[in-house]
Amino acid sequence: MNNLNSILIEGNLVKDPELAYTPKGAPVCKFTVGCNRSWKQEEEYQKEVSFFDVSAWNRLAEVCGEYLKKGRGVRVVGRLKQDRWTDADGKTHSRVHILAEHVEFKPQLKKQDPDGAPAEEETQEAEKEAELAGIS
Secondary structure (H helix, E strand, O other): OOOOOOEEEEEEEOOOOEEEEOOOOOEEEEEEEEEEEEEEEOOEEEEEEEEEEEEEEHHHHHHHHHHOOOOOEEEEEEEEEEEEEEOOOOOEEEEEEEEEEEEEEOOOOOOEOOOOOEOHHHHHHHHHHHHHHOOO
16 A cells, blocks of 8 residues: 655746656656745744755646746645665765646736736737646
């Protein structure tokens, strides 16, 4: 029986995503999400930022590579994965990252035409993004 391994994070991309392909042709998109946390301690507000590495595969990877950019807000649902390896000196290493199963794109602020309404092509693009964001 599998144990529960599920994570949900929400934040912003700290750099542009990197889309690559495995030797067998499977797309993989890697990006880093920064998550802010703030709290009040005594009379002073405190802040911290945590950074999480995320990998998306297959069609979700292609969509993320096409639509995500640095600063874009996302909500990622996935699972944690630990990679372990031994380097040439025999030293053991490990890292934990998120394997995305679903990525939601937060709305982007669009440039507006002089009337104050988003340009028609931008509205259509936003609708397409919303549709594609549901791919998992």
